[in-house]
Amino acid sequence: MPERYVHAIRLEDPGSEEPAATRERLKDGFPRGATRRMTQLGLLVGTTLDGLAPRTDDAVVYASSYAESRALEGYLESFPTASPTLFQTSIHPSAVQQSLIGRQHPVGEFFPLTGRGHLVAQALQTAMLARAPRVLVCGGEERGTWLLERGYASARTFAFAMALGAAAEGAVARVALERSGEPARELSLEQFFDRLRARATIDQMAAPGVRLTLTWL
Amino acid sequence: MPPTAAVRLEAAGCVTAFGNAEATHAALLRGERALALAPVLGSDGGESVPLALAGGRSLDETAPPNWLPVLQALRATIPADDWGAANRPVFVTSSNFGVGSLYAFRRHGDPAHLPFGTPAGCVEWLARELGWGRNVTTVSHACVSAHLGLMLASRAIEAGLAERALVFTFDFISPFVTGGFHALKILNAGFPAPYADRPTGSIGLGDGAGFAVLGDRRGDFAIVAQSVHNEMHHFTANRADGAGFAACLEPLRTAAAGRRLWLKGHGTGTIEAGRLESAALAAAFPGAPLVSWKGSLGHTLGSCGLVELAVAAAALRSGRAPGTVGGVAPCFVPQVALEPFAINDCDAVLCASNAFGGAHGAFLLSHA
Numbered sequence: 001m002p003e004r005y006v007h008a009i010r011l012e013d014p015g016s017e018e019p020a021a022t023r024e025r026l027k028d029g030f031p032r033g034a035t036r037r038m039t040q041l042g043l044l045v046g047t048t049l050d051g052l053a054p055r056t057d058d059a060v061v062y063a064s065s066y067a068e069s070r071a072l073e074g075y076l077e078s079f080p081t082a083s084p085t086l087f088q089t090s091i092h093p094s095a096v097q098q099s100l101i102g103r104q105h106p107v108g109e110f111f112p113l114t115g116r117g118h119l120v121a122q123a124l125q126t127a128m129l130a131r132a133p134r135v136l137v138c139g140g141e142e143r144g145t146w147l148l149e150r151g152y153a154s155a156r157t158f159a160f161a162m163a164l165g166a167a168a169e170g171a172v173a174r175v176a177l178e179r180s181g182e183p184a185r186e187l188s189l190e191q192f193f194d195r196l197r198a199r200a201t202i203d204q205m206a207a208p209g210v211r212l213t214l215t216w217l
Numbered sequence: 218m219p220p221t222a223a224v225r226l227e228a229a230g231c232v233t234a235f236g237n238a239e240a241t242h243a244a245l246l247r248g249e250r251a252l253a254l255a256p257v258l259g260s261d262g263g264e265s266v267p268l269a270l271a272g273g274r275s276l277d278e279t280a281p282p283n284w285l286p287v288l289q290a291l292r293a294t295i296p297a298d299d300w301g302a303a304n305r306p307v308f309v310t311s312s313n314f315g316v317g318s319l320y321a322f323r324r325h326g327d328p329a330h331l332p333f334g335t336p337a338g339c340v341e342w343l344a345r346e347l348g349w350g351r352n353v354t355t356v357s358h359a360c361v362s363a364h365l366g367l368m369l370a371s372r373a374i375e376a377g378l379a380e381r382a383l384v385f386t387f388d389f390i391s392p393f394v395t396g397g398f399h400a401l402k403i404l405n406a407g408f409p410a411p412y413a414d415r416p417t418g419s420i421g422l423g424d425g426a427g428f429a430v431l432g433d434r435r436g437d438f439a440i441v442a443q444s445v446h447n448e449m450h451h452f453t454a455n456r457a458d459g460a461g462f463a464a465c466l467e468p469l470r471t472a473a474a475g476r477r478l479w480l481k482g483h484g485t486g487t488i489e490a491g492r493l494e495s496a497a498l499a500a501a502f503p504g505a506p507l508v509s510w511k512g513s514l515g516h517t518l519g520s521c522g523l524v525e526l527a528v529a530a531a532a533l534r535s536g537r538a539p540g541t542v543g544g545v546a547p548c549f550v551p552q553v554a555l556e557p558f559a560i561n562d563c564d565a566v567l568c569a570s571n572a573f574g575g576a577h578g579a580f581l582l583s584h585a
Binding site for chain 1: 365445449574
């Protein structure tokens, strides 16, 4: 099973910040006028990606369980006069696209994944199988409103991005996936984010047949 | 960047409004159109637009979703294996998953719809219904989702992480998605005419589901090359110079060298994308006949890559490719084939799809 080195990590942990406040706080980091239609998750994921200075030969892996909850809620509320803007913004990979379209930044491979308890391991495996010299793994969630009340949106807003490469030199962490016959456990995106934030080691089964280790260097 | 290695296609199948891959291939050869005009919001009414629903189901969502029997029937045609075990991964791809259930909840307030509404909830439910284990990876990249599933499955096999892999795709239309494309004004009262040089474009939407079993040993077809590219230029438009199409096709030109090809394009019926796509395909593969089947089946969204792969495989087996049903002359490029044609002397078919954000996916399918 493969391994990669983490060369940079960017985190956004805005707590209970409302989307309008996030927009005001982060708008200077985006092209003028671009933030007006961006979602909170788009702003946060875009900010973390910007911190890694994306290159056109990077591959991008995006992980989110619920993705654009606010846009989805707004789109559903717009019926019977459906909003075309909210429709296109509500699609799963929109957070990354909002940012990269704003910067007119093409990428070759872009893998948007979703899931729950095995999503982190699946995203890292996807990154490790990518052909690009550098892979940006990003993800996050945004706090929902009426979908959250029903348990169908994230209760927390956060975003992260990390740059993975093959070289150990200059790395801040090593991430590896190993085959194991132990029973699978779950590692949610939010738990992974908290481990990154705390710079905590990870050594656990994270998907069927897959042990994930994250070691800080 | 090294390409994804060739992988064998052990089995493939699909469901459209016509039925399975063979029935769909036969209907397309006859020039039949599955699309029929129906209210864009189902029982909530609205303008009549071209839709193609599978299995006699209604556009209105039920709880559990009324498309489950269609998937159960498709599941019965997948070669038996321990799907979802550690070395038998399943890659599920879709654009909409069960999001139509959220529309139904919002419209009627019945919480019974909610468990199917999120991608994760929908796929977990589906995995239980279809008897898969827990090794299920879910890909969601709008209408190139199936292409990404094929690529990830191929790489898992190449890396020795899987002996066989199942790629499973589905997209069943609902007022959620018909309302969205109608709001974008590309789903309207007109029937799609892919690659036709006409003043106004239009698309149709259709149900679709499909599967592919990939491995490294068995199967009479191989996916010999795959490519993806993301323009990141505009959510609903491509770069005007066609560079995004060309960037996706370029890696496949090498793999296609020396082969006699035919081309199954994306061809939804929109004007600018059709013009750019057909020009890029004509430039990259001069003289190769080009078809789209979305004028008949409708755009089956995230499932289209696998649905059309299964139909293309049926065409390769039969030696006859359906033409561009719904297309009319004049077309953007002369190589658009409006009528069925013999492919006995062709080595391979290139299948291409596009998605929101200027996303492109393509692969080359050949006899093994």
